[in-house]
Each structure stands twice: as C-alpha cells, then as structure tokens.
Amino acid sequence: MSWSEICGHERQKEFFERAVLSGRVVHAYLFSGPSRVGKTTFALELVKLLNCLNPTEEGSCDRCENCRLIINLTHPDISFLFPSGDYLKIDEIRSFVRWLNFKPLMGKMKVGIIEEAEKLTEEAANCLLKTLEEPPGESMVILITSQRASLLPTIISRCQVVEFSPLSSSEISNYLVEKKGWKEEEARRASSFSQGSLGKAEEIKEGRSGLEDKFWELWYKLKSERDSLSLGSWFYDNKEQLPLIMIFLEQYLRDLWVWKVTEGQCSNLLFFEKEKVQEEAKEQEAETWRRLIILVDNLISDISGNLNWDIVLCRFLFLWRGEWNRASSSRN
Numbered sequence: 001m002s003w004s005e006i007c008g009h010e011r012q013k014e015f016f017e018r019a020v021l022s023g024r025v026v027h028a029y030l031f032s033g034p035s036r037v038g039k040t041t042f043a044l045e046l047v048k049l050l051n052c053l054n055p056t057e058e059g060s061c062d063r064c065e066n067c068r069l070i071i072n073l074t075h076p077d078i079s080f081l082f083p084s085g086d087y088l089k090i091d092e093i094r095s096f097v098r099w100l101n102f103k104p105l106m107g108k109m110k111v112g113i114i115e116e117a118e119k120l121t122e123e124a125a126n127c128l129l130k131t132l133e134e135p136p137g138e139s140m141v142i143l144i145t146s147q148r149a150s151l152l153p154t155i156i157s158r159c160q161v162v163e164f165s166p167l168s169s170s171e172i173s174n175y176l177v178e179k180k181g182w183k184e185e186e187a188r189r190a191s192s193f194s195q196g197s198l199g200k201a202e203e204i205k206e207g208r209s210g211l212e213d214k215f216w217e218l219w220y221k222l223k224s225e226r227d228s229l230s231l232g233s234w235f236y237d238n239k240e241q242l243p244l245i246m247i248f249l250e251q252y253l254r255d256l257w258v259w260k261v262t263e264g265q266c267s268n269l270l271f272f273e274k275e276k277v278q279e280e281a282k283e284q285e286a287e288t289w290r291r292l293i294i295l296v297d298n299l300i301s302d303i304s305g306n307l308n309w310d311i312v313l314c315r316f317l318f319l320w321r322g323e324w325n326r327a328s329s330s331r332n
C-alpha cells in the first residue's frame, strides 16, 4: 500500500510528501478529525514511508523488511498506545516514554502512536509534555483524536496539528469501485449512508441485509405502534446499531419527500424500489416528510453527542408521534 491506496485526504498527502522530501518532518503530530475517516491508516502509511528502505515517488515499497513488519504490526520500533479503559493513565504514559527513549532497533525512526488522545488524564498529559517538547533522537509521537477540544492546550501547542475531514461520498464511492472492485450501484448506495467514513461504508455492505431488516421493523413500528413503552424498548434493544439504522431512516424519508415534491419525476432515489416509495410517499404531505427528516437529523446528532439517552429518545418519540398524528387527523 502506498499513498495512492489511501482513500481521499489529498491535501494531507501532499503536505507530508513535501515534509518528507525536504526533511522537515517534526517530532510531534496531532491528527485531529471525526472518527473513522482513516486517521490511523494514514499514520501507519506515514510511518512506513519514513522507515522504508526503498521509497519511491509513489511512497513506500511495501516489500522491504521495515515495510513488511509495519504492515504486520510487528515492527519493534513502532508502538501503539490504546486507552485500556476510559482513561489513558500516567503509568501507561511512563512506560510509553521509557520505550521511546531507547534507540531504534532496526527502523530509521521510532514512532509511538497514541490513539484516543483525548482520554489522557491531566497527570498523564503533563508527563508526556516534556517528551513532546524535547523528543529523544530519532523519534516521533503521533497523537490521534476525534475530540480535540478535550485535549489540554499545552499538549496541542506542542504538536503540529493535521486536520482530517470526512471523506466525500464520491471519494468513497470511486475508491470502492476502483480499489475494491465493488459494483457502482453498490458503492454509490453504501457511500451515501457512510457519513464520510470508508469503514462505515464497508460495514454497511457487510451488515446491509441485517440493518435493512431492522430498519423496516422500526419503520412499521414508527408508523403504527401506539404503545410508547414497547417502541422505547425496541430502541434500547437495538441501541448499538441505532446510529446506522437511523441513517437508513433518514435516507428513506428523503426519498419519500423527494418523490412527493417532484410528483414522482425524480430519477435517482437513494434507497429502495420505486414501487415502495411511490406507495408510501402518498401517506403524508411533503411538509410532513420534511419535518420528520428534521426530527431524525436531530436525533442522529443527539445520539452521537452523548446527551442523556432517555431524554433524547423520549423527546424524539413524542415529537414523531405528534407530527404523524397531526398530519393524519388534518386529512380526516
């Protein structure tokens, strides 16, 4: 794998190509951006490029000993630090710093990658400061975070920050077709549900049938279930998969709204068969479909924002039922 095998992030690739070519690589980076957009994959590729014995313009060779060991995650000079629980504690940082202080055994550069850096306790962060300021010899630290605001400013100021953004649907879709051999239609659908994450697109394909069944189950419950408790417990039972199921719901509502607004003249629906959309779009006015989309959008951002689950869910069900019934009763 070389740079060209990484999906998107072109600006960041150019940035590091220039830095490596001109020898201006610094010793502490902070990779910041939404989760699962490829920050760790990118870090690993950078580490490989820095240690490759035969790098070319395309990037690392993938064949030399350093490359192979890095790919297998068994290189003695590369280390990952993951929080073992809710926090990254001082003991873990101490042994990480100790490891970093030894000279590289076979690589050109010793690199320590700290995942979920926002979980550093204040004590642990302070312990890391000196290393970030005066890193030992041929060493580099890459901190990775999706919650930059939770990091101490003193940590951020000692790193060169590299921002990562969600990938665009077309970047993901083209990548899946060109590099993974997916069918175009399949890639287009999965990428439209992926919220800018390649990992999520692949997960959607793998679990698509299961998720789709769950989505329909929820859909018919939302349409007809009068018992809020039973609806609420369905949400609890499916809490893990809920973020993905809600994306299906949001996209389906969009299809219904588009169908209604264009009176069936739209050619590219995101979701299911035309017949299904045609039949269901009639059930509500365009304005109601639009309001329901907003409700679901809000729920999606609330559940990813760590708000109180009970309150979020209760409000959603209450507002959903209100919209649905108001529209039905105004027709009668």
Ligand SMILES: [Zn+2]
Residues within 6 Å of the ligand: 051, 052, 053, 054, 055, 060, 061, 062, 063, 064, 065, 066, 067, 068
């Ligand atoms: Zn190599």
